[in-house]
Amino acid sequence: VKHILIFGAGRSSWFLINYLINEAEKSNWKITIVERNKDNEILQSLKSNVLEIVYGDVSNPKEIEPLLVDKSAVVSLLPPSLHIIIAEMCIDKKAHFFTASYVNDEMQKLSERVEASNLLFLNELGLDPGIDHMSAMRVIDRVREEGGEFLGFESFCGGLVAPESDNNPWNYKITWSPRNVVVAGQGVVKFKQENQFKYIPYYRLFRRTERLVVPGLGEFEAYPNRDSLDYINPYNFASIPTIFRGTLRKPGFCRAWDCMVQLGLTDDSYIIEGSRNMTIRDFTNSFLFYHPTDSVELKTAFYLKLDRDSDEIMKLQWLGLFDSTPLNLEKDASPAQILQLIIEDKWKLEKTDKDMVVMLHLFDYMMNGVKKRIKSYMYVKGEDSIKTAMAKTVGLPLAIAVKLFLQGKIRSTGVLIPNFKEVYDPILDELETLGIVFTENEEKL
Amino acid sequence: VKHILIFGAGRSSWFLINYLINEAEKSNWKITIVERNKDNEILQSLKSNVLEIVYGDVSNPKEIEPLLVDKSAVVSLLPPSLHIIIAEMCIDKKAHFFTASYVNDEMQKLSERVEASNLLFLNELGLDPGIDHMSAMRVIDRVREEGGEFLGFESFCGGLVAPESDNNPWNYKITWSPRNVVVAGQGVVKFKQENQFKYIPYYRLFRRTERLVVPGLGEFEAYPNRDSLDYINPYNFASIPTIFRGTLRKPGFCRAWDCMVQLGLTDDSYIIEGSRNMTIRDFTNSFLFYHPTDSVELKTAFYLKLDRDSDEIMKLQWLGLFDSTPLNLEKDASPAQILQLIIEDKWKLEKTDKDMVVMLHLFDYMMNGVKKRIKSYMYVKGEDSIKTAMAKTVGLPLAIAVKLFLQGKIRSTGVLIPNFKEVYDPILDELETLGIVFTENEEKL
Numbered sequence: 001v002k003h004i005l006i007f008g009a010g011r012s013s014w015f016l017i018n019y020l021i022n023e024a025e026k027s028n029w030k031i032t033i034v035e036r037n038k039d040n041e042i043l044q045s046l047k048s049n050v051l052e053i054v055y056g057d058v059s060n061p062k063e064i065e066p067l068l069v070d071k072s073a074v075v076s077l078l079p080p081s082l083h084i085i086i087a088e089m090c091i092d093k094k095a096h097f098f099t100a101s102y103v104n105d106e107m108q109k110l111s112e113r114v115e116a117s118n119l120l121f122l123n124e125l126g127l128d129p130g131i132d133h134m135s136a137m138r139v140i141d142r143v144r145e146e147g148g149e150f151l152g153f154e155s156f157c158g159g160l161v162a163p164e165s166d167n168n169p170w171n172y173k174i175t176w177s178p179r180n181v182v183v184a185g186q187g188v189v190k191f192k193q194e195n196q197f198k199y200i201p202y203y204r205l206f207r208r209t210e211r212l213v214v215p216g217l218g219e220f221e222a223y224p225n226r227d228s229l230d231y232i233n234p235y236n237f238a239s240i241p242t243i244f245r246g247t248l249r250k251p252g253f254c255r256a257w258d259c260m261v262q263l264g265l266t267d268d269s270y271i272i273e274g275s276r277n278m279t280i281r282d283f284t285n286s287f288l289f290y291h292p293t294d295s296v297e298l299k300t301a302f303y304l305k306l307d308r309d310s311d312e313i314m315k316l317q318w319l320g321l322f323d324s325t326p327l328n329l330e331k332d333a334s335p336a337q338i339l340q341l342i343i344e345d346k347w348k349l350e351k352t353d354k355d356m357v358v359m360l361h362l363f364d365y366m367m368n369g370v371k372k373r374i375k376s377y378m379y380v381k382g383e384d385s386i387k388t389a390m391a392k393t394v395g396l397p398l399a400i401a402v403k404l405f406l407q408g409k410i411r412s413t414g415v416l417i418p419n420f421k422e423v424y425d426p427i428l429d430e431l432e433t434l435g436i437v438f439t440e441n442e443e444k445l
Numbered sequence: 446v447k448h449i450l451i452f453g454a455g456r457s458s459w460f461l462i463n464y465l466i467n468e469a470e471k472s473n474w475k476i477t478i479v480e481r482n483k484d485n486e487i488l489q490s491l492k493s494n495v496l497e498i499v500y501g502d503v504s505n506p507k508e509i510e511p512l513l514v515d516k517s518a519v520v521s522l523l524p525p526s527l528h529i530i531i532a533e534m535c536i537d538k539k540a541h542f543f544t545a546s547y548v549n550d551e552m553q554k555l556s557e558r559v560e561a562s563n564l565l566f567l568n569e570l571g572l573d574p575g576i577d578h579m580s581a582m583r584v585i586d587r588v589r590e591e592g593g594e595f596l597g598f599e600s601f602c603g604g605l606v607a608p609e610s611d612n613n614p615w616n617y618k619i620t621w622s623p624r625n626v627v628v629a630g631q632g633v634v635k636f637k638q639e640n641q642f643k644y645i646p647y648y649r650l651f652r653r654t655e656r657l658v659v660p661g662l663g664e665f666e667a668y669p670n671r672d673s674l675d676y677i678n679p680y681n682f683a684s685i686p687t688i689f690r691g692t693l694r695k696p697g698f699c700r701a702w703d704c705m706v707q708l709g710l711t712d713d714s715y716i717i718e719g720s721r722n723m724t725i726r727d728f729t730n731s732f733l734f735y736h737p738t739d740s741v742e743l744k745t746a747f748y749l750k751l752d753r754d755s756d757e758i759m760k761l762q763w764l765g766l767f768d769s770t771p772l773n774l775e776k777d778a779s780p781a782q783i784l785q786l787i788i789e790d791k792w793k794l795e796k797t798d799k800d801m802v803v804m805l806h807l808f809d810y811m812m813n814g815v816k817k818r819i820k821s822y823m824y825v826k827g828e829d830s831i832k833t834a835m836a837k838t839v840g841l842p843l844a845i846a847v848k849l850f851l852q853g854k855i856r857s858t859g860v861l862i863p864n865f866k867e868v869y870d871p872i873l874d875e876l877e878t879l880g881i882v883f884t885e886n887e888e889k890l
Contacts, residue, residue: 188715193735197718199780200732201709203648208734229718264646270633273642273674287645289653290638335644 002029002406005067005095007058007086008077009035009042011176012100012126014386016077016395017042023403024050034058034067042386058082061089068093073402075099083107091117096405100126100398103417111415120410124417125401126394127357128157131378131431133234133417134397134424135438136361139376140235141421143365150240151371152364153231156212156222158248159390162354162381163217169311169318171250174347175355175382175390181347182266182340184247191228191244200224206258211251214360214377215439222246223254234419248358256315259304260339263287268336275338276329283338284321297322319346355382357389359438364445371445378438396434400427447851448475450512450540452503452531453522454487456621457545457571459831461522461840462487468848469495479503479512487831503527506534513538518847520544528552536562541850545571545843548862556860565855569862570846571839572802573602576823576876578679578862579842579869580883581806584821585680586866588810595685596816597809598676601657601667603693603802604835607826608662610798614756614763616695619792620800620827620835626792627711627785629692636673636689645669651703656696659805659822660884667691668699679864693803701760704749705784708732713781720783721774728783729766742767764791800827802834804883809890816890823883841879845872 004020006013017033024031025048032052035043043053056063058078068074068089073096076083080101090097091113103123114121124130132155143150161173174181189200200208209221225245237243249257260266264287272278272286281296288299300316301308316322319342327338349355360377382388401418404410404426411422418424431437449465451458462478469476470493477497480488488498501508503523513519513534518541521531525546535542536558548568559566569575577600588595606618619626634645645653654666670690682688694702705711709732717723717731726741733744745761746753761767764787772783794800805822827833846863849855849871856867863869876882 188709188712190715194737196735197731198733198735199709199712199715199717201648201707201712203646204707204709262646262649264633264644264649267633267644267646270635270644272644286642288643290641290643292639 002027002072003070004029004031004073004075004402004406005071006031006033006075006077007082009033009040010077012388012391012394013077014042014388014395015392016075016399017046019396019399020402021046021048021051023399024048027406029072029406032067032071034064058085061085065089065093068095071095072406073098075398075402076101080104087121090121091119094119097121098125098398098402098405099123100130100394102129103415107415115414118413120405120413121415122401122405122410122418122423123415125398127159127390127397128359130397130418131393131436132157132359132361133419134428135359135376135378136363137235137419137424138421138428139361139363139374139440143363143367143374146367148365148367148372150237150363150365152242152244152362153235153237153240154242154244154246154362155231156220156246156248156358156360157225158220158222158358160248160250160356160358161349162356162389165350165353165355166250168347169315170253170256170347172253172347173349173353173355174344175349175357175388178340178344179336181343182336183268185223185226186266186268187226189224189226189228191224192232192240193242193244195241197229203261206254206261209254210246212360214248214358214379215441217358217379219251220248220358221251221254222248234417242364248360252311252315256312259300259306259312259316262304263300265335265339268334271332271334272338273332275327275332278327279324280320280327280342281322281324283327283335287335319343349385349388351385353385355385355388355390356380357393373443373445375441375443376438378436380436392434393436396431396436397427400430446473446475447517448477448515449518449520449847449851450516451476451478451520451522452527454478454480454485455522457833457836457839458522459487459833459840460837461520461844462491464841464844465847466491466493466496468844469493472851474517474851477512477516479509503530506530510534510538513540516540517851518543520843520847521546525549532566535566536564539564542566543570543843543847543850544568545575545839547574548860552860560859563858565850565858566860567846567850567855567863567868568860570843572604572835572842573804575842575863576838576881577602577804577806578864579873580804580821580823581808582680582864582866582869583873584806584808584819584885588808588812588819591812593810593812593817595682595808595810597687597689597807598680598682598685599687599689599691599807600676601665601691601693601803601805602670603665603667605693605695605801605803606794607799607801607834610795610800611695613792614760615698615701615792617698617792618794618798618800619789620794620802620833623785623789624781626788627781628713630668630671631711631713632671634669634671634673636669637677637685638687638689640686642674648706651699651706654699655691657805659693659803659824660886662803662824664696665693665803666696666699667693679862687809693805697756697760701757704745704751704757704761707749708745710780710784713779716777716779717783718777720772720777723772724769725765725772725787726767726769728772728780732780764788794830794833796830798830800830800833800835801825802838818888818890820886820888821883823881825881837879838881841876841881842872845875 034054075098084106159175185205225247228245358379363374380389520543529551604620630650670692673690803824808819825834
């Protein structure tokens with residue numbers, strides 16, 4: 001009997017787990033979920049006789065290894081750094097492996113061993129990376145088949161709050177890893193425009209935005225997303241003149257977030273002396289010049305060259321950066337750790353809040369001497385703070401991939417990502433039936 | 446017979462080598478210098494029958510180890526990362542060791558073994574670190590003996606070009622490691638002011654300057670220098686309300702250098718695609734938004750929110766950042782590597798140029814209920830591009846320390862820095878006779 005082993009039942013697991021339980025019940029498969037936290041809410045709500053729940057920790061291999069024996073597919077929803085531990089065990093126990101995370105160097109290095117064992121390690125099966133690859137490659141392969149030559153590829157994605165639950169001046173709530181929200185963009189940004197390679201340091205990133213409209217949702221701003229050049233090889237774009245990936249926010253978010261970058265609040269490289277006994281106001285003041293009487297508000301506005309009543313200062317004030325609320329830390333922490341606590345509190349997705357995922361691709365290409373642009377976009381809204389659009393778009397493609405594999409519909413082996421038809425076609429088709437639908441427009445340029 | 450082994454005869458070695466040869470001739474000591482580069486100019490000019498020159502590479506231990514046998518003192522002028530190799534050999538061969546570099550964690554960890562072997566590893570014997578410790582600790586110890594209690598310690602140092610050789614709009618030429626000029630300030634800056642810990646991210650550093658006057662030399666600006674909190678322990682300043690270290694430049698330098706930071710030119714974390722075939726103008730343009738016709742000059746001024754004829758843009762222009770000069774690289778390089786090539790060329794200290802080293806300490810303290818400030822300052826000018834003030838102030842304290850040690854006047858053991866009287870008193874006294882003189886003023890606050 002086919003048996004799926006799932007590691008982790010965190011923030012983005014609801015749809016994945018429920019989809020696979022449903023399929024398992026139909027097909028007489030079994031599912032085992034391994035989770036560290038015994039108070040996990042999602043697991044407590046599950047009832048199924050195909051399901052077994054094991055509470056255990058991946059860092060204890062003796063406990064974990066026996067679970068991998070005779071498993072048809074292993075799924076990891078754990079933090080990316082833990083995948084490699086499971087991946088090694090999968091090779092050992094001849095189990096196929098599925099994740100929604102980037103293929104890092106460690107994973108890539110397993111490639112030969114995975115192929116030699118006739119295994120499939122399919123990664124980047126979530127939203128971004130995941131649905132972005134699949135939806136883009138479907139259009140790219142089609143245009144290429146029709147004889148088109150690409151001039152530019154721009155792709156945008158954002159995890160946001162749905163308009164109906166949007167009740168704060170940042171137009172933002174946290175729907176994925178709060179730590180990743182804090183450190184987003186750290187490192188250098190690279191892209192290519194009109195055959196020129198372009199580089200942006202972290203501390204200019206949130207001032208290099210562009211505006212764009214998503215039909216039906218209105219205006220967004222996008223800041224460049226990490227190394228767009230990483231997408232040249234998997235998309236076979238060696239000679240494309242323009243390639244750019246961006247992250248979507250509602251207009252005004254980035255210039256206010258940049259204030260926190262400029263102050264130094266997103267730095268995770270050192271610990272602030274005495275921060276456990278600080279107020280949030282003291283924390284903010286740690287980054288401002290000393291003065292015996294000038295207020296933190298005025299020093300902040302002055303330092304950032306902003307009006308005292310600017311949108312940016314109003315946003316910082318709403319976040320509580322000037323409040324005398326004690327941080328109450330157990331021990332001294334880094335700026336990034338402290339900022340995470342602040343935003344987790346203020347940008348919390350409330351139980352009945354709906355989140356929203358937005359994706360937009362722009363494909364510019366030359367076909368029979370005519371320059372054309374295809375705009376392809378998708379958005380999904382969540383139902384509440386557990387059945388989020390984020391959980392849906394990260395979990396469903398992964399779940400569908402596992403199902404297709406167990407049904408014998410995916411036969412490739414190796415360390416792969418879903419950039420090829422055998423995988424993206426059936427997944428995108430099924431996602432459409434589940435409400436994750438791309439709309440396409442084409443225009444002459 | 447006493448025998449000194451010196452590694453490296455680079456940029457700051459002239460005074461050290463000549464001082465020690467002179468002492469060796471007087472006292473019948475021997476000197477061996479190990480240098481990698483057979484074309485070394487400084488070595489070619491030396492003649493002495495106490496001197497032996499060996500051309501060899503520290504990365505080849507078989508070649509190097511025999512040289513350490515029966516040496517009374519070993520001096521390393523090599524790049525700091527190489528000290529540890531020599532330090533290990535010194536323990537092995539029971540040789541005492543002297544450097545002008547910071548004690549890093551690796552060196553500190555040798556402490557027990559060094560003490561167990563009754564050896565002295567004396568570090569931080571240059572200018573900064575070096576003369577700064579010695580000159581500050583002499584005042585600090587004296588004030589403490591007299592019953593003073595410290596309220597604040599601020600210390601400033603700069604390696605600059607002397608006014609008579611200052612003929613560029615940056616008022617700056619390179620007198621030490623050009624790579625360190627490029628990456629100066631990277632990492633986070635920490636200090637303490639009126640009992641508040643303060644933190645500045647790299648990308649705001651060069652806009653957080655203060656102005657100060659050095660008597661006889663006029664006005665300077667200072668930007669905060671790395672982690673001033675590192676000086677709390679060695680100076681026994683656990684409860685001092687204010688501690689700050691700064692780097693001196695001529696006014697206007699920092700805000701122009703900040704332009705290069707803001708563009709991203711100082712980043713050493715990645716390689717620019719295709720940079721080997723770029724012009725300097727292309728290089729600058731890599732960091733600016735794409736436009737088919739807008740000029741690099743205008744885009745730069747716009748991006749930095751500067752007037753087209755501002756001092757900052759004039760300084761960038763003088764450096765050649767808008768020139769269509771080919772970079773002519775052997776292979777693609779990082780922004781920092783490319784910027785280094787540009788400034789090495791433009792900020793070169795010419796053969797007859799004189800450099801200048803400036804140091805200034807401010808000690809605030811309470812004595813018998815009265816608040817007082819001691820200002821202690823020093824400056825030295827170089828003679829030419831080899832006999833620089835930098836080489837003098839880095840090399841002489843190290844040379845004097847070695848001499849004093851060989852004369853039996855320093856008897857401490859362990860991994861140490863010159864923050865104690867046995868070392869700083871005789872060195873500072875002798876430096877005075879060599880023209881490195883601190884002037885002190887005291888005032889009530």
